[in-house]
Amino acid sequence: MKAIVQERFGPPDILRLAETDRPEIGTGQVLVRVRAAALNPYDWHMMRGDPYVARLLGGMGLTRPRSRVAGIDAAGQVEAVGADVRGLRPGDEVLGFCTGSFAEYARTTADLLVPKPANLTFEQAAAVPMGAVTALRGIRTVGRTQAGQRVLINGAAGGVGTFAVQIAAALGAEVTGVCGTRNVELVRSLGAAHVVDHTREDFTDGRARYDVILDNVGNRPLSRLRRTLTPTGTLVANGGGSPGRVFGAVGSLLRVSAVDVFVRQRLRPILPAAPAGPAREDLLAVTALIEAGTLTPVVDRSYAFADAAEGVRHVERGHARGKAVVTVA
Structure with a gap:
């Protein structure tokens, strides 16, 4: 599959589009066919390994990125489900937290996904989770x-x-x-x-x-x-x-x-809402507001998959109005 990868910490230029193995899933896990992924300040912090103290805390890796594929927010379709997954099946449209979401496929757990509101595009839905x-x-x-x-x-x-x-x-x-x-x-x-x-x-x-x-x-x-x-x-x-x-x-x-x-x-x-705490409960709360017309994602701009590095650079500069997203497929 195609993915945006990084081999070391550094500026957006280290991100590159490459072929890599599709994730395998196990019990309780879900494989998502990613249609769009959000660009967050969280992503450039992980990209740069900044701040240094966070490396010691184990969340991003000590000398190189813990996750070779960047990204955390995703919207797409369920491709496959592992044993003991209930309530999700291939073809379902979802949004949620998927480590390595800057890729055609990303792996996550069922409790970090919720149904995508029908009134959102995939780009809008990707802007929601974090x-x-x-x-x-x-x-x-x-x-x-x-x-x-x-x-x-x-x-x-x-x-x-x-x-x-x-x-x-x-x-x-x-x-x-x-x-x-x-x-x-x-x-x-x-x-x-x-x-x-x-x-x-x-x-x-x-x-x-x-x-x-x-x-x-x-x-x-x-x-x-x-x-x-x-x-x-x-x-x-x-x-x-x-x-x-x-x-x-x-x-x-x-x-x-x-x-x-x-x-x-x-x-x-508070810390950015990467997968921690009652993620599914909170995701359901915000999607309920979206379905009711009370909450609408603001998408500043959408980048082509190959231009993800430029999107991260835009977010890092603090120029985004609302969210910036990458269209994967």
Whole structure:
């Protein structure tokens, strides 16, 4: 099969289209014929081996990539199922988490897949898993957002942010989105009652306070974020850091956890929703919102399979509005 592979850590140029063996499946596993795969910040972190501390934690490999084939989000059709798999059969259209999704075929487990909503294309469906589940966990599970609360989303036009704005609005919150000038109308169209253009205003200037802040960017000091919260508000820290740093976002997230012990406000870090936690439950929750017309994936652009490296480069630069995807077949 054809796949986007990497033999070492490095920049997007190390990614190449190559022939490789099709994955074999065992008990409880599913082989997916990938039709489209999302491009996530998670992918370029794995590509670069950044931050270095994550290599020591075992998630990406120590001296070279743990997974030769990149990608984690996928949408496609079930090709084959292993023993003990129930509820899925060849031909079913699905979306979910598939390690090595930048390939014609990817292997995963049944609990990491859900039916693809009929109202989505494969490209839209591929944009859902990591972005939408991270947003759901940040806004609903960790943020505990309630109707009538004031919620601010920093990075509202990004892959997680575009989902988070819609989810918070669906929960009845008064949403403020923070984004750049060119994305103001997009964020407003997703349900934000207020939009802050970060090139003209500083949302941490203390003039407004929020019950929940979802920070997808990590470009403001923790002290200023806390000043923007109500006395008992919740900060959900998702990301921060930059390529090549030893600790990257991990250091920022550890700092949030350490300060939380000493303050009344709730300061909670979250990690990208790679296959961990109640993945199927959360995937079903977001697809239910999609089927109800409450949640719509925002796809910035779609890349041809052979151009996956350019797509990763685009995401790494922070230029994506919503999600970028690769069309595999």
